[in-house]
Amino acid sequence: MALNSHIEQVLWTEDQISRRVSELASQISDDFRSASPPPVFVGVATGAFLFFADLVRKIDLPIAVDFVRAQSYGSGTQSNGAPTISLDLKVDVKDHHVILVEDIVDTGHTLSSVIAHLKSKGASSVSVCTFLDKPARRKVNVQLVGKGKFYRGFECPDYFVVGYGMDFAELYRNLPYIGVLKPEYYK
Numbered sequence: 001m002a003l004n005s006h007i008e009q010v011l012w013t014e015d016q017i018s019r020r021v022s023e024l025a026s027q028i029s030d031d032f033r034s035a036s037p038p039p040v041f042v043g044v045a046t047g048a049f050l051f052f053a054d055l056v057r058k059i060d061l062p063i064a065v066d067f068v069r070a071q072s073y074g075s076g077t078q079s080n081g082a083p084t085i086s087l088d089l090k091v092d093v094k095d096h097h098v099i100l101v102e103d104i105v106d107t108g109h110t111l112s113s114v115i116a117h118l119k120s121k122g123a124s125s126v127s128v129c130t131f132l133d134k135p136a137r138r139k140v141n142v143q144l145v146g147k148g149k150f151y152r153g154f155e156c157p158d159y160f161v162v163g164y165g166m167d168f169a170e171l172y173r174n175l176p177y178i179g180v181l182k183p184e185y186y187k
């Protein structure tokens with residue numbers, strides 16, 4: 001069966017995503033134009049991989065890129081507590097500005113753990129660029145480091161969404177847009 005037939009509702013199309021990613025990239029490029037050394041972009045695996053790839057290609061600065069992995073979610077739609085860092089950086093971020101790139105901020109636990117980790121590695125500032133933000137579900141405030149800024153693509157209603165990197169039970173990450181699954185597939 002075709003992938004599209006699993007989706008009940010599309011929240012953001014490929015075109016809308018692409019336009020918003022371009023806006024974010026030019027905003028960040030402008031904001032960090034005079035940063036020295038240039039910022040390090042850190043993607044949170046796996047969910048941020050498509051957003052990260054699209055965003056960094058549009059950043060008009062000589063940046064370094066790397067990934068971390070934070071393990072928190074099981075196979076369902078609920079967080080299972082404070083995440084741990086299960087894949088660490090290769091790039092040294094000490095005294096560098098870091099832009100942390102996430103797929104979605106929900107309770108804020110994942111981001112808080114990763115930010116604390118980057119701070120402990122001596123980053124001079126930590127900014128966050130999340131594709132989606134679900135403020136209605138926030139449990140912990142996101143504490144940026146230094147003069148870090150918060151960027152977001154879109155505010156997300158309180159649905160469990162899939163696509164553009166985001167999964168349900170590791171499926172649907174390859175969907176090129178953001179959607180909500182038909183109820184029979186959330187099983």
Ligand code: 5GP
Pocket residue numbers: 047072073079102103104105106107108109110111159160161162163166167168
């Ligand atoms: P938090 O730690 O902020 O509760 O959750 C962050 C992580 O949970 C995200 O990076 C993402 O991997 C996952 N997550 C939260 N909300 C959603 C959602 O609506 N859809 C999907 N697919 N993953 C989500």
Ligand code: MG
Pocket residue numbers: 044045046047048102103104110
């Ligand atoms: Mg994530």
Ligand code: MG
Pocket residue numbers: 047073166167168
């Ligand atoms: Mg997930």
